[in-house]
Amino acid sequence: MTTLNFPHAANDSVPQQARFPFAIVGHVDHGKSTLIGRLLHDTGSLPEGKLAELQAASDKRGGTLEWSFLLDAFQAERDQGITIDTTQIFFQTASRPYVIIDAPGHKEFLKNAVSGVAQAQAALLVIDAAEGVREQSRRHALILQLLGLRQVAVIVNKIDLIDFDAARFQHVADEITAFLGELGLSPKAVVPVSARHGDNIAARSAQTPWYSGETVVELLDGFEAAKPATEQPLRLPVQDVFKFDHRRLVVGRIESGRLKVGDRLTFAPTGKSARIASIESWNAAPQIAAVAGQSVAITLDDELFIERGHVAAHPERAPRLTHEATLRLFWLDAASLEPGDRIGLKIGTSDYGVSVEGIRAVIDVESLGRQVADRVPQNGIAEVTVRSRQPMAIDQVDEITRTGRAVLTRHGDIVGGAVILSRSAQAASDAIATEPRHLFSPDHHVTRAARAAANGHQGAVIWLTGLSGSGKSTLAMALERELFARGRQVYVLDGDTLRTGLNSDLGFGAEARAENIRRAAEMARLFADAGLVVITSLISPFAAERAKARAIVGANFHEVHVKADLATCEARDPKGLYAKARAGEIRNFTGIDSPYEAPENPDLAVDTALRSKDAALAELVSYVEKAISARTADLRQVVGKQ
Template identity: 40%
Template sequence: MSELAADLTTQDLVDYLAQQERKGLLRFLTCGSVDDGKSTLIGRLLYDTKLLFDDQLATLERDSKKHGTAGEDIDFALLVDGLEAEREQGITIDVAYRFFTTDKRKFIVADTPGHEQYTRNMATGASTADLAILLVDARRGILTQTRRHAFIASLLGIRQIVLAVNKIDLVDFSREVFEKIRDDFTEFAGNFGFRQIVAIPISARYGDNVIARSERTPWYNGPALLDHLETVDVTNETEAKPFRMAVQWVNRPNLDFRGFSGTIASGAVRPGDKIVVAGSGRASTVERIVTANGDLDLAVAGDAVTLTLADEIDISRGDLLVAANDQPEVADQFAAHLLWMSEDHLLPGRPYLVKIGTRTVTAQVTEIKHKIDVNTLDHLAAKELGLNEVAVCNFSLSQPVGFDSYQTNRKTGSFIVIDRMTNATVGAGMIMFGLRRATNIHLQALDVNKEARAVQKGQKPAILWFTGLSGAGKSTIANIVEKRLHADGRHTYMLDGDNVRHGLNRDLGFTEADRVENIRRVAEVAKLMLDAGLIVLVSFISPFRAERRMARELVEDGEFIEVFCDTPLEIAEKRDAKGLYKKARAGQIKNFTGIDSPYEAPEHPEIRLESGTRSPEELAEEVIALLKARGNIA
């Protein structure tokens, strides 16, 4: 290598670097069922293309003796299975990315797990891939996880598939076995929208048909795997799509400069182009395209730039800048495919965060249209989603956002779902189309509003939200508070959990999903009563912080008062006048809060009542005093 470097002139080096720069890049992933040989295949590719250093080879040989599963041979899977747990168990857990290059093309490959519990990791790897190598063990054929990965690959917009029938050596290089697997997969994936499916019989362990055609499969006349990867057409179509750029940052270094920074998701932009802010519809013209290396005359998809505009218009982080002559949909509701990635189930009605591009908004699933059986592709009814399940869902957002369908634009048609309490990513979504249900519905301005009603009643409306375990004294205390307010001439209404379930919520059970919907409905009713100028007392166990937070955010700051009736479980259980705890302990009542369903205590309630040690009358006086201190009553 040193002799070659010595012979190179400066121009040779420049030409070489320019040649490398001009090479196309292919992003692909390996996927499939457990033990189909995904990691081994990548290791074999790296080994046979001479892309391993001597120290890597030495480490690989040493690790093969310690952890290997290939007998005396090198275990190529150890090249990418870097976690100790992966090596000990002989499985892939995390997504491993590797870069390599040949004379014709550069590659980034993602090695993804085969176990069902790590399907979310596979989806992560597929989200940026242009091609998927779907491995199948020749001895076992098409399995459930093969189908699942093929379906997810299609959902995530991958249109090029290599069906790598691996371990062909273990079935004596049988043509019949290979063709049977190829035909089975082609039939199964017929409606997935794949542009091309190329089936290749390979032996990742011994290298048959990996780098070059194997003499042991004379009946196969297709390309070797590497030949196909180097020549497959995965033309980047993002530059041909309409211009889209999500604003990451409003760049304001001084009073004389105001630019909007972000990475162009699709299309191209030039100075003089007309652009529109998708949400507001305000238009302007691009004046400059600013980068760290100077201004550009043209910027395309993938470029990180700062745009300055001819007009001073209101643009913030999260806004989507788009071509004026080809604009996306803007809506606060849409339908989407959703892959659920959390062990905590998705519950319709529960508030989550949805991040689309650089914008994050509060959202909830209003309806699970159907769950998809990845084996049969049947549509199944569902009230909630579990880990790795896929469904078509309707989403409702707290504010309109700009988006394209995922089929049209993978960048502006995708989103993630975030748990509001933990900030963990719990779902990945692909937008199908906007729902225009609310476009013809507008809030009607009323002459008699909340303020007018409150003035008439001589009080400041509020929602007193009593929460705590069953038997904590919520209804007892709330009832005393209402009686005293009523005696004082105040206008009130009390929503009690048991009473509401006899009418408005009589169709709901006690599953976690039903409890979420129970609180959502009551919160909306309480908001209407607040608008009527009332002091609303809500007495519900409401065990989950997320739903109490949702109820709080429905109203203005200061209008929601969380009253935590803090009673230890043992005291609440002793008060068990209805015998509910006894039945729950006996297994006669399922999903009972405090026994087999959790209660998430408030972290920062407006008032905490020690209802296990003091009388209800004393505690009611504390609530009355709080209302006076906050100015709700004189």
Template identity: 70%
Template structure:
């Protein structure tokens, strides 16, 4: 038995090695690098010249290029090699991310030409995300521009550390060494603030070919590498097969009697017999087989391969689940701190609702907190309540659904994602931290109810009842509704129970005698308690004139109950009279009206007194919201981190 197991393992390792070798020999194994920079700084021209000078142009392509340039009455435009869209040729800019293959004497490459114009940053990010290294192109005459800095920041955010700077159009400054040195010093300083040391700063003329494939005689003061030298010195990323297993589920197919799970292995390796855990559900099973179409069955597979597998148990697995080995699972969390690049024209605000797409998973999220917005120019972190287009920020996202995430510095493919709004991509994000949940509890067991701690973790706050009492016209309902609106904008789960609304439905059978008023409060307290136990922040707006009745409500609700006395003297309430009730009571049309012919017992020791005669509406609202924060906060949830402690 031992011999058989050992032999099977050896065969598996041999087959895995063979598969990985096969992957290495196809186009996917080409070294991918990106070329980024400000619009019109010469990225596409550089690529065209690079292809020409390395002998990588297809036969007849140069003649076609010359004909296209002559047709437009201009000089030879190397950029026309890549600008596939007519709009790009007419406007002289790159719109889409272009990929093209070429080869040097050392190895094969995939060039990713990322657009420089700020309106097309979404395409730039999608391109750079596939690269292992990058060239940042800067016009020697124009120098470092805002878009140059923004693209450098994108490289940093996406985790690229192999960066070289190409200072282009050196011919336009008469190959001036001093100007080159000034531009080089400026961009070196900026990259240094990001923690990035450029591998080289090469003076080039993409149009003329200076220092592209061979050293130019026009820059005798430069003794560094050429562009091709830099390329060939880039170091390929370690094979992800050596990392822990991450297999995002792409789809599940029912085929004859089998349920087949399909996906692409992003990192690690697996083999038949391995026990997998699927996150975030926590379901486990062993791999029964690796399925192949019209090919010999496999018993092992590794990173980069698209596979289909069956399990030894009929589990309900779905798209978006992430398969891993049990000892190395993703983080499970309702909360994640991310660094994002915002792309939408509409600003991102605290409380905004989005979808976070990571690999094949999509999670509903809302912006719980904006920690800092980063100034692209000087990298200073500032406090702000909004994130404008093309800005970088650090925010905390919260999801009512349990998320399976990795930190970006641990697993790049499952530690970064995009933000969606109404189906459109509006931002890119990398995960800095994922708040852990208690994995010992199985929230999905049909025999176990969802506890209050689980609801609080999902909502980002605890449930509570805030009982607003005071005379008619004191401002109870106004405050409750305003607080509800403000908290809802922040992504909180909140509801208002108003006395008038309750008496039109649940308590429509009750009058206004002392006994009926007591029953009105009892019923309201019971409903409020149920809602708070489901995780809601409940505002109750009732005159509730008797101290004994309010104490009974407190006993019914239990913990997380707060009595708020909305204070206003009777004369002020009469002058406000928002519903015209005082006028009717004074005319005898309403009997037993509190403040006229029925007394009101002010709270003896309220949790908060809000004097609406002395405070503005905004000041009164802020007092109420501050109490909500104290009462409903999770442990550490309301902690603040100053902007100057932010590190990028």
């Protein structure tokens, strides 16, 4: 992206967040860059000497003065007469400062157009008076509607080429107004201009006495600024977590809302919560508060496992978690999008792997009709349902725009843009039929408290994680025997047992291993809800997967790190797996050619390299007994109600 700063002489230091962002879109060669160049000149926003430089560049090419040269930053653009990159231009009128987003009009560069328009609050759609509405004009109008822009105006350019013909202008105006109306968009104005000569840009033209509407500058100054992002619910996508001396800094850009020291934050999708201990600044005093648009580094009053892609919010206004979402998307890849395809859904710093569950409708660019289709072609617009195996923290686009828009990826490449539709918006649309899922959670007549009263203990999931050979299975079976002897309702979910039954359809790739953990967590949660103490014995090597397991199970989840160094585990090698891995017979074996991420802050760590089996078991039994104990007063209260 190219950024050009043309400050007004009265103010050359306006923060970007204070500028009103609007996009200029339209068919290639309809004069977008020329319009911008003339707009800068006529508002006195060009630096001294820039006009002479522009005239010299035009003379060198043997043509008349080309305002578009001011914006076309790449030589390829000047040679071909097209805009490739999205350009941002800073300037201001007498009323307020602006950011112009010049989006490329050529079909091959629609990817840049989508990314540029996504940042705008309003848009000018440029139409050539002589050529009229073209396919790309319609496609750009659809992009505006797709991305939720409602402040749109039309600039009918090159009015000089039709000799300022009012009838021809009206024909073009009627055509584009009707098309926008079918999209649910009502243009704020349709302005006849000659960008080359400056007609109706900053001053009304004597060449159009039949036009009594606003100039382009008046039109821009009349656009309403969006509700400040600072007044919306807090959304802080985590970009990274750094360890700095004794502190763990959670770093990210505040997309909406505000925060201050002492605020309680919840981190989606894990649900973990802590208060802000400080807002750090590099080589400066710590801040007390921060608002949307600022990049921050915060510390928390509790040691939580947080990673890139988590979203911090205030608990009372947290994003909705879901495994399924309906998107309205613009597809850019040469290969069609089909049901069953797996793509990436990037929202802020979050990157979700989703599968396409179904295509609800493909929208015809010409007729705007909704068509039943089994694929979405390149440059197609459609509404599709996607499903993620991991919970997604999402917002609907009409509530929080910044986190309601997404980028689609395939094999690391950007292949589309999308907005997330709310359930209420889907229900209100009569154009697309939704298939009811008819799923209802039953109300159990036996409560958890009643089960705890009957069993004498609460249900819980004791999640043993560690390298192969660390002693997980040995400790799990010994713990089961000891707890059973004490009258506890207990059962072990062993990784190998799950692999031979419930998860026998899964391989050992990254995606399959993640699904193995998810299924184990879901089964363990059901057992714990039934009042059992469930002991899982799973390597579960990745911290993110264990965090998701904790999110599935909830408050009854207890992470136990069965700790032993690799040398000790490899020396034990009870199943001979390390030897096979070293020989190349097993690929992606944890500890050898696949990493193990040890828990940073487990509920309990048992070091089997330093403790005997009996000592480790005693420590584990003591912890579990405290974790599952039901208070006597609670038991009496429940029994008394039976």
